[in-house]
Amino acid sequence: MKKFNSVVALTLLLSVFFVACEQQDEPTVTQNVSDEVLTALEASGFNVTDQPPIKFEDGYIVEGDIYLSHKNIMNPIKANNLTIASKQYSTNNLVSTSGSRTITVFVSSRFNSATSAGVDLAIQRYNDENLQINFQRINSSNNADIRITRLNFFLEFFGVLGSAGFPTAGGDPFDQISLNGRLSRLGFDTGGIATIVSHEMGHCIGFRHTDYFDRSVSCGGATSDEGDGGVGANLIPGTPAGATVEAGSWMLACSDGGDRPFNQDDITALNFLY
Secondary structure: OOOOOOOOOHHHHHHHHHHHHHOOOOOOEEOOOOHHHHHHHHHOOOOOOOOOOEEEOOEEEEOOOEEEEHHHHHOOOOOOOOOOOOOOEEOOOOOOOOOOEEEEEEEOOOOOHHHHHHHHHHHHHHHOOOOOEEEEEEOOOOOOOEEEEEOOHHHHHOOOOEEEOOOOOOOOOOOEEEEOOOOOOOOOOHHHHHHHHHHHHHHHOOEOOOOOOOOHHHHOOOOOOOOOOOOOOEEOOOOOOOOOOOOOOOOOOOOOOOOOOOOHHHHHHHHHHO
16 A cells, blocks of 8 residues: 555665755755654654654655644634544645635746646546636746655655645645655656645645544554644544445555545545535
8 A cells, every 4th residue: 555655665665866966956854853843742642663754954844645744733713513533634724715716837848748647637536526616737937835845855755645735724735845856757647646746635625634633444453543733633524424444445554556536525525614
């Protein structure tokens, strides 16, 4: 099983050395995480032992694909209704629509045609649902609401498939998705790439993992609750009790490498929020 956050096949660990020279002007990434931050993440429920957080820009990537700012971590906001861990979840902050909103997306030229096609399919999947938000790809990064850029070498080396954050308090989507530039070489077809992109777009507009309360549902291993994380984990009415791999939600924490279009419960959640 491939995870959004796990170390993937040994071939990745070997082959990434051949693309190191392609990486330029990347954000600073280190593994230096203070005890204060680790304690705060643990208090919010994140597993910092099996999946250590990674310092990234002015925040951290936790649980493999979730970007949290230092402020979010150190000043957590209590979520609602956390006593029932059984349905799909959203963050406290959502994207403001005023009935209709177009979110523009810029894709870096550093991706190959397969990844570009996956982005287009991800955008199409959201737009086909006729929500109050729609996505439009544009050619300039200057005015883009979301910029899709390539992960830095360090994160690709450790097998991260993608990462993104959550909406701002002002009602804007998170403005960046960092994406592994070697997805097609790792065996992901257009549908698989679209699933990863859709997943990270889901975070940008306020979706938590469907199995946030127990990542072992899709990731395997021991039970692991992601916790509130300072951004909220609110029940979405109308979604079914429990999360299963068989249901194939696009927001499951870990990827099996395949294609996960929106299922009916995903559509219910999308329509409730937007």
